[in-house]
Amino acid sequence: MQQMIDDLKSIPGVIGAFGYRAKQGILCNNLPSLFKAERLTEIAKNLSKIATAGRLNFPDLTEVLINFEESVVLCRPLGVNDCLITVCDPSINMNLLALSLNLALEDYNPAAAAAPPVAPAAPRVDPAQLRKSGPLARPLQSMAQMLAKVMGPMAGIVFDDALVAWAAGQVPSLSSLPALLDSLCREIGDPEKAERFRQLVHSQLAVNGN
Amino acid sequence: MSGIERFAQHLSKFKGVEHFVLTRNDGQLVTHNLPDPDDLASLVTLCGLSALAIRKTIGFSQFKHLICACAEHRSLIIFPLDKYFLGIRQKADANQAELIDGVNRFLQRLIVSHKAAG
Numbered sequence: 001m002q003q004m005i006d007d008l009k010s011i012p013g014v015i016g017a018f019g020y021r022a023k024q025g026i027l028c029n030n031l032p033s034l035f036k037a038e039r040l041t042e043i044a045k046n047l048s049k050i051a052t053a054g055r056l057n058f059p060d061l062t063e064v065l066i067n068f069e070e071s072v073v074l075c076r077p078l079g080v081n082d083c084l085i086t087v088c089d090p091s092i093n094m095n096l097l098a099l100s101l102n103l104a105l106e107d108y109n110p111a112a113a114a115a116p117p118v119a120p121a122a123p124r125v126d127p128a129q130l131r132k133s134g135p136l137a138r139p140l141q142s143m144a145q146m147l148a149k150v151m152g153p154m155a156g157i158v159f160d161d162a163l164v165a166w167a168a169g170q171v172p173s174l175s176s177l178p179a180l181l182d183s184l185c186r187e188i189g190d191p192e193k194a195e196r197f198r199q200l201v202h203s204q205l206a207v208n209g210n
Numbered sequence: 211m212s213g214i215e216r217f218a219q220h221l222s223k224f225k226g227v228e229h230f231v232l233t234r235n236d237g238q239l240v241t242h243n244l245p246d247p248d249d250l251a252s253l254v255t256l257c258g259l260s261a262l263a264i265r266k267t268i269g270f271s272q273f274k275h276l277i278c279a280c281a282e283h284r285s286l287i288i289f290p291l292d293k294y295f296l297g298i299r300q301k302a303d304a305n306q307a308e309l310i311d312g313v314n315r316f317l318q319r320l321i322v323s324h325k326a327a328g
Contacts, residue, residue: 035268042267046260050278057253060281066261069272073264153271 002028004084004104011100013092015071015157020044022081031087032161034127044085047075051083070153076101089154127163136172139205143177146200147184150193158187177205214241217320221296224312226304228284231297235259240294250286254297257288275310291317 005017009030016031018040026040047064054061055077064075067090074086074097084105088097131140140163148155166172166180181201185194214232218241221230231242231251235258239251257276265273278286282302287310289296296317300309 039267043264046264046267050257050260050276053253053256054278054286057249058278058280058286061278062281063279065277065279066264067274067276068265068268068270069274070270071268073268 001084002030005030007104008086008097008100011092011097013089014097015087015089015154017084017086018044020048020083020085022048024081027082032157033164034157034160035087040085043073044075044083047073047085048077048083051075051077070157074101076105078105127160127167130163130167130172135174136177139174139177142204143180143184143201146197146204147188149200150197151188159184162187217241218243220316221298221313224298224309224316226301226306226309226312227298228301228304229299232291233258233295233297235293235295250297250299253286254288254295257286257297258290258295261288262290275314277306287313289313289317291320 001019005019005028008014008017016029016035018029018031019027020041021027026037026044029035029037029040031040047066050064051061054064061077063077066073070090072088072090072092072094074088076084076086078084084101086097086101130136131144144155144159147159151158162180162183166176166183170176170179181198185198188194188197217232218230221227222243229242229244229250231244231247231254232240233251233255234240235255237252237255239247242251244250257278261273261276265271273290275290276288278288280286283300283304283306284302285300285306287298287300287306289298296313298309298313300306
């Protein structure tokens with residue numbers, strides 16, 4: 001199943017996915033570490049509840065899709081106990097995702113999926129704490145605001161994800177902020193927007209990056 | 211004609227709507243166009259509440275709609291409306307995107323006129 005969710009993540013617009021088995025928990029997960037294991041379990045329990053209740057009324061239920069302002073959450077039940085949950089950008093091509101899921105699930109083997117549960121890598125720092133207090137709080141808040149101007153609603157998730165990765169790779173400090181800036185520019189993807197973000201940060205914080 | 215009757219009449223005329231139920235978030239059935247709406251009303255309430263719970267857990271801002279996709283394109287679509295949930299069973303030949311867009315615009319108009327009325 002890990003291979004399956006890694007393949008799914010390569011589809012444009014897919015933020016990540018995870019597999020869930022009732023009574024066992026999360027089977028695999030490649031969502032950003034911002035999506036904590038206990039939250040994913042809670043989400044999966046609610047989606048399983050919807051799918052189970054849905055099948056009582058509609059035995060031909062194939063999937064559950066919830067559209068939120070920032071993201072789309074898609075739950076594809078796999079047999080009785082398992083489900084594959086994908087989190088995507090609202091602009092995703094649903095036909096492409098459905099086709100990819102159908103192809104991936106053709107080879108799905110529930111027994112093989114029962115590998116030991118994989119929890120997401122625990123962050124060494126709490127991004128909320130870094131942004132809340134200490135010498136990095138103000139520059140990080142400014143960078144997050146500027147990223148939101150450039151990227152829109154997904155900025156919060158992208159920023160926290162990059163922040164955790166940045167803090168895990170080095171001691172978080174003012175002098176290492178350029179590395180965070182570079183990482184965020186890579187995450188933006190669009191060179192024009194990345195350059196705009198770099199200039200905004202440079203003009204307000206004097207952080208240069210590469 | 212009461213506001214609820216007008217609401218039901220308007221929904222019945224929507225292209226692509228096969229059945230609908232409007233429930234309060236405590237499960238109370240408000241209006242419908244089914245001979246036996248109880249099961250669907252319970253499902254719509256449970257799905258709506260679970261979607262709101264997911265929204266809270268994940269920290270998203272707005273729950274827009276939920277789709278229980280069924281074979282032959284007869285999906286159940288659930289929309290939040292303040293403290294109510296509207297569940298719509300779409301016809302097999304309906305264009306789902308158009309139906310969702312139309313219902314959203316209708317609900318948005320309701321919200322705006324409700325706010326304007328104070």
